[in-house]
Amino acid sequence: MRHTISLFVDNESGVLSRVAGLFSARGFNIESLNVAETLDPDTSRITLVTTGDDFVIEQVIKRFNNMVNVIWVDDLTEEPRVEREMILIRVDANEKNRAEILRMADIFRAKVVDVGAQSYSLELTGDKEKVNAFIELLEPMGIKEIARTGTVAMKRDAKNSNTGDAQ
Amino acid sequence: MARMIGAEMFFETLIEEGIDVIFGLPGGYVLKVYDVMPKFEGKIKHVLTRHEQGATHMADGYARASGKPGVVLCTSGPAATNTVTGIATAQMDSSPIVVFTGQVPLPYLGSDAFQEADHIGITRPCTKHNYLVRKAGDLPRIMKEAFYIASSGRPSPVLVDMPKDVILEEDELVIPQEINLRGYKPPTKGDPKQIQKAVDMILKSKRPIIFGGGGIIHANASPELIEFAHRLEIPVTSTLMGLGAYPQDDPLYVHMLGMHGSYAANMAVHSSDLVISIGARFDDRATGGNFDEFSPGAEIIHIDIDPSSIDKNIVVHCPIVGHAKLVLQQLLDALPSKIEKDRTEWRAQIEEWDTKHPMGYNQTGDKILTTYAIDTLSKITDDDAIIVSDVGQHQMWVAQFYKFNHPRTHITSGGLGTMGFGFPAAMGAKFACPDKQVVCVSGDGSFQMNMQELATAVEYKLDLTIMLLNNGHHGMVRQWQTMFFDGNYSASRFGVLPDFVMLAESFGAKGLRVDKPEELEATLKEGLSTKGVVLIEVMVDCEELVYPMIAPGGAMNDMILGAVDVA
Incomplete structure (x- = not known):
């Protein structure tokens, strides 16, 4: 099963290796991994997506809790949550398909962030399904390059959990 | 406040932590540490080992015998990688050691400098935590944290990597009195709700058994365990690592369980209706490895300080995360007065199993059986002697035939199964407990893996007995080849072995040899009563096999009993 795990960790060298090491030691692959500072510069937030046996993931989460550098860990999989990913995508653009690319960008609410003689670079934010659908639609046009941030996620506010996942 | 260099802060902080002995070997990047060491003479004793692996096992043996963290000091690169086996050994058996390594100066990190290795990367998976020190001023705080992390919660090794420029850097010595680690809060008491649930389960149980592990010893919880077992009249069995936690001469004791455990213990666990596991992690050697068929009719209470041990191998009904001593006190407090x-019926049943298939041997031939040798050793050593075994057949026979009545008297590499652990660990135990009788029981295979430490043992004038059981083989390998590989003895026999008596003498130790059963006891007594380092080579029969045995992956009621005709 696919798991989205959120960790608050000390913002120092080696912490990412410790976290990733628990997966490699079990032969597990990490699907995506996102790390950045929080409001507190001593703390980073890691969002990690992996697919694996629930029993093993539970063990891994317990091991995370044991780590001196891990302040807090939560498996968001069963929780109401917001998940987003951002991608940058460069597509072949020629006279025939320029308008079509812009129309699709508009429908998906993507932004054009760079225009070249032969290409458009687009920025899109959304959940995994939306991002994948966008990539699939642009594929026939010729995708030159793609960069994805990996999933970032947070729990929904418990008191107000129905708002805006329309994006 | 005093200004000083990192090397001096190292010793000041060790003294502040109450450390009085360290095990190590000098080399390039820690030379300044060794240079300032004479200034601290009288406060800290340094034991110059012959190999860094030896130093690590000594620190480990010291920690297991005393309960205090063991300390290693060595240089970078090969020295640091030599400690890895010792670190992994300590980690698997939850032993608190702190290893200090020298490192290339910070600007050279990652440049493939001479004797550079990534100590932090290499030891990450086998330590509880490790540190690279970047400023001398940080060293005292990091050392305080390292000792706290190593010895609290589930004890484990911690490594502190000290680059040469940090060792040389001058700063104010500030040893913090408080430790503030926001991501590390070791468990203490158990959840009161779980305690009550456990008490209810215990009170309704008809056939309970206590499954005691090494965690009882780490937590110094033997007195509480004895009171708990006595008040509830619950039989107590032990894992390999738990031996000594409960006195074996107590009527409720049901000897060791597991792959080479007693018939009665394994049957009792298998047939019980309530397994109370304390400080044990249900590993494959303790349960036979068939987790699905483990104790099918039982509910399980699992008391462990490490939440990641819960539900790892066996899914349990009542987990209690906490310190064994505190949880046992909570349970005792929660028990009704009547x-x-x-x-x-339950105890009679266990007694019947024990009578049906007792642990035994039949010393009749002219070759010494290892079982007989260990049984004899058990009879003639002090009640509180520390017995340190190595790895293999002799290790299992020590567990089966030596009578341990006190915690911290049985020391062995249980989890990692590190051959070569025994002798240096026995030395560490002797440094920790100089007034106790310490005996290393080893085999010809294991002893050859760290025999260079004979020089260290002689240099420090240790009174230490080595009982070297020589069967000319890797005995346990040979046993598996006999039982599971149709007697194909591939690479298990040694073509050449040293003359161990002459070897010992060459180091300045005393060497004795015995090969006749009738002379065994007298030779052992002679060795035990001789001062200094004594190696007693006991020539034993290589045909003897360790029984009973649960085949790997087997269930606990499925034992190979062997054909021991108990005289």
Whole structure:
């Protein structure tokens, strides 16, 4: 099963290796991994997506809790949550398909962030399904390059959990 | 406040932590540490080992015998990688050691400098935590944290990597009195709700058994365990690592369980209706490895300080995360003053299993059986002697035939199964407990893996006995080849072995040899009563096999009993 795990960790060298090491030691692959500072510069937030046996993931989460550098860990999989990913995508653009690319960008609410003689670079934010659908639609046009941030996620506010996942 | 260099802060902080002995070997990047060491003479004793692996096992043996963290000091690169086996050994058996390594100066990190290795990367998976020190001023705080992390919660190794420029850097010495680690809060007491649930389960149980592990010893919880077992009249079995936690001469004791455990213990666990596991992690050697068929009719209470041990191998009904001593006190406090129990039938059943297939041997031939040698050793050593075994057949026979009545008297590499651990660990135990009788029981295979430490043992004038059981083989390998590989003895026999008596003498130790059963006891007594380092080579029969045995992956009621005709 696919798991989205959120960790608050000390913002120092080696912490990412410790976290990733628990997966490699079990032969597990990490699907995506996102790390950045929080409001507190001593703390980073890691969002990690992996697919694996629930029993093993539970063990891994317990091991995370044991780590001196891990302040807090939560498996968001069963929780109401917001998940987003951002991608940058460069597509072949020629006279025939320029308008079509812009129309699709508009429908998906993507932004054009760079225009070249032969290409458009687009920025899109959304959940995994939306991002994948966008990539699939642009594929026939010729995708030159793609960069994805990996999933970032947070729990929904418990008191107000129905708002805006329309994006 | 005093200004000083990192090397001096190292010793000041060790003294502040109450450390009085360290095990190590000098080399390039820690030379300044060794340079300032004479200034601290009288406060800290340095034991110059012959190999860094030896130093690590000594620190480990010291920690297991004393309960205090063991300390290693060595240089970078090969020295640091030599400690890895010792670190992994300590980690698997939850032993608190702190390893200090020298490192290339910070600007050279990652440049493939001479004797550079990534100590932090290499030891990450086998330590509880490790540190690279970047400023001398940070060293005292990091050392305080390292000792706290190593010895609290589930004890484990911690490594501190000290680059040469940090060792040389001058700063104010500030040893913090408080430790503030926001991501590390070791468990203490158990959840009161779980305690009550456990008490209810215990009170309704008809056939309970205590499955005691090494965690009882780490937590110094033997007195509480004895009171708990006595008040509830619950039989107690032990894992390999738990031996000594409960006195073996107590009538409720049901000897060791597991792959080479007693018939009675394995049958009792298998047939019980309530397994109370304390400080044990249900590993494959303790349960036979068939987790699905483990104790099918039982509910399980699992008391462990490490939440990641819960539900790892066996899914349990009542987990209690906490320190064994505190949890046992909570359980004792929660018990009603009058307990209705009738254990007559259950204890008679266990007794019957024990009578049916006792642990035994039959010393009749002219070759010494290892079982007989260990049984004899058990009879003639002090009640509180520390017995340190190595790895293999002799290790299992020590567990089966030596009578341990006190915690911290049985020391062995249980989890990692590190051959070569025994002798240096026995030395560490002797440094920790100079007034106790310490005996290393080893085999010809294991002893050859760290025999260079004979020089260290002689240099420090240790009174230490080595009982070297020589069967000319890797005995346990040979046993598996006999039982599971149709007697194909591939690479298990040694073509050449040293003359161990002459070897010992060459180091300045005393060497003795015995090969006749009738001379065994007298030779052992002679060795035990001789001062200094004594190696007693006991020539034993290589045909003897360790029984009973649960085949790997087997269930606990499925034992190979062997054909021991108990005289």
